[in-house]
Amino acid sequence: MNIKRISLYPSVASIISLSLLMSPQVNAAAENAGEFYLGAKTGWSYFSGFCDPKEGCDDNSDDDAWGGSVYGGYQFNNWLSLEGGYNYLGNAKTYFAAEDVKSKIQNGELGLKADWNLGSAWNLFGKAGTSYNDIEHKSSIGESESDNNWSLMLGAGLEYQLSHNWRVRTEYQWFDDVGSSSVGDTDVHYVSLGLSYYFGSSDKGAAATAAAAATTAAMVQDEPMVEAEPAPEPLPAATLSKGAFGHDSTELTPEAKSSLDPVVTYLDQRQDVNVTVTGYTDSTGSAEYNQKLSEQRAQKAADYLTANGVDSSRVTVEGKGEADPIADNSTAEGREQNRRVEIHYVEAQ
Template sequence: MKNKQVSLLASIISLSLLLSSQANAAAENAGEFYLGAKTGWANFDFCETGDCDDDAWGGSVYGGYQFNSWISLEGGYNYLGNSKSYVGNQVTDRTKVDNGELGLKLDWNLGSAWNLFGKIGGTYNDVHSQRYNGSNTVKSDNTSLMAGAGLEYQLSHNWRVRTEYQWFDDVGEKGTGQSDINYVSVGLSYYFGEDKNAAAAAAVVAAPIVAAEPEPVVEPEPAPLPLPAATLSTGAFEHDSTALTGSAKESLTPVATYLEQNPEVNVDVIGYTDSTGAAAYNQKLSEKRAKAAADYLESEGVENSRINVEGRGEENPIADNKTAEGREKNRRIEVFYSK
């Protein structure tokens, strides 16, 4: 029985030692002290023959310091109850055990709330064996090995609940019925530390919320009108003529379409001539050419009230009037959108 217990505990503690180096480095309770209490069932191995009541209620208090995410130093006091020996119905021996323990607690975080642990350390045992055959109470004390394993669940940053198994090796001396003790318990621990994540969240909530000033609404600038809308130059008019050529009409057709699609837009039609002939004659000729272009736009559906007609004679030449090519370019109509 004893060899099986040792083997089981050695396996559990070895597993905890193996896994502890992989624990979460950001464990919440690192660097904090804790206190706790637990209660449970103790079993004694005092009696190998005869009638024995080797089960008892036990209770403990404990405390420790969590160095980091995987190791703590933990100590405590355990009251492990009484075992009884019988002859017939008569109690012949009552043995009470309590001890103090100190050891290392090795943690393995199974997730955000669950924690597996192993314990290894020693105990100082105080054993009182009261005999009912007329002899005095026999007392003994000794030290022994303690090992254990358990499971914890984190209720909150400060509170954990644990269930635990401990084995105490050879408690007491021969005169008081030296025995191994098995102890299964359930406990509650309190950690003395602040939840840094909750404090940070509270600070964020408590911080004054400053409403951002709304960005000024900037109205988008209207797209610029395509100016000039059209220039009817080379090939727009024959010499000394006011009749629009076919190519001139083709240039004015997109203008009429745009004006139809944008009824808020008007148009300025300005006529020019080359420098051949008298200036007064050229002025009249430029007005007639502008009027010819306006008439065409009106025939395409543009209202007359949206068309402004102007003649500027031989002003503002765009080419050299000394050449035939230059004079042909200067005989032109320029069309501008306006609002």
């Protein structure tokens, strides 16, 4: 069977992805640390130099095809995942004077995926690992041959986090020398678009918090009642955190507006009290981006107060970015608590 052997010509994209993996700045937006995920993707495969007219094949031979994949993995921490999958890379067709050869190419891959956060939703990633390849060659004169080998896999891509559970990705992968040299080999370039689902919840801490509150309440009920002196009226405060804003948005949700309505009522009753609205973010993303986002979200809360009758001279707005965290930024629950807007009341001077 006359199938061409192709030399190794590493692509520029492969070098870029390897450089990304080695970068010390890798640190993704890890909403999904400690979670498993599954996904599917489809795309275009190109078999580099699969047909060389110098070896007798027709230069009209098909050296590209549509492919499809399923994949899954586990995200260990803020930036590192283990990912594996199956790729159907399509069929290459090589035409010779005496015969035609159809080569079905598929493989399984396993590698490490490293993330680099570009903001609150965008995520750049690189991959490095290995693949086990299976090629089935069938000729028009009835001959067939199976070809298997291991090869290097490198890749790079971009993800967008639609929600806590869903991410969409576009990806480039390079598989080196797919096929053994005794039969024929080719570099495979694979560009795809995929969708991933993460098996976790942004409300993972809610059940634990509720249980702790119930336990505390039970302990209080068991204590003997002690009559105490009435406490002075406290100045109330409000915190907008979970569910206050849409993902990567500065617009208040209906739940956040409901939380602000008692603030409006209190300020209407207490003309001697002013309010300070302070925005915060978690540590994901750049400090400059987080500072701007905290200011925008605080301003949205302040705008709601003034739109409902609170004089703007009584409202002070500030953003503190990722400063003053109230929880651990290394967990999804902690980051959710740190993404907040606090409303504090101060007596007018």
